[in-house]
Amino acid sequence: MxxxxxxxxxxxxxxxxxxxxxxxxxxxxxxxxxxxxxxxAAGAWLAVVAADDAxxxxxxxxxxxxxxxxxxxxxxxxxxxxxxxxxxxxxxWEDGTTYDLASGAEFLFWLFFGVVVLSLAAGLRHALRxxxxxx
Numbered sequence: 001m002x003x004x005x006x007x008x009x010x011x012x013x014x015x016x017x018x019x020x021x022x023x024x025x026x027x028x029x030x031x032x033x034x035x036x037x038x039x040x041a042a043g044a045w046l047a048v049v050a051a052d053d054a055x056x057x058x059x060x061x062x063x064x065x066x067x068x069x070x071x072x073x074x075x076x077x078x079x080x081x082x083x084x085x086x087x088x089x090x091x092x093w094e095d096g097t098t099y100d101l102a103s104g105a106e107f108l109f110w111l112f113f114g115v116v117v118l119s120l121a122a123g124l125r126h127a128l129r130x131x132x133x134x135x
Contacts, residue, residue, distance in 0.1 A: 013120060020123025022133050034119045041112035044087075044105045051089035051102035052080025062101050063091035 021031055052062060063080040080101075082089040087109055089101040100106075126133075 012124065015127050016120040016124035018123070019125070019127030020119050023123065023126050033115055037112040037115040037119070041109055041116060044109035044112060047105040048087040048089050048102045048109060049082050049084060051105070052082045052091065063099075 017034065020034060023031065061080075063078045078091050078093045080089065081092050087106060089106075091099045091101065
């Protein structure tokens with residue numbers, strides 16, 4: 001069942017991309033937005049998801065290993081948490097205090113993701129309204 005969902009998603013994205021590229025009255029720079037926004041969204045996503053990872057540089061880990069002094073940022077032990085989608089990385093202390101990591105990269109991800117989704121939605125709309133132009 002998962003393979004069917006993936007296949008249908010790929011077909012819909014292919015039709016939407018062809019519809020986006022076939023849109024008349026759009027300059028080529030605007031039509032190419034999908035091709036530069038998608039890799040930039042993937043890079044921003046990777047930066048957000050890996051923001052709490054302390055494996056490569058344990059001395060400069062974003063979440064400190066030792067408990068913080070009470071009242072400074074959080075109390076007790078801390079651990080880094082990241083979610084895949086929606087992308088978010090943060091430090092969580094035992095007392096419930098959180099500190100967001102990579103909020104700039106998270107903003108860039110949503111910006112580029114929005115560009116890709118809006119472009120493909122416009123392309124899918126064009127492909128459904130004028131399917132003969134895709135041939």
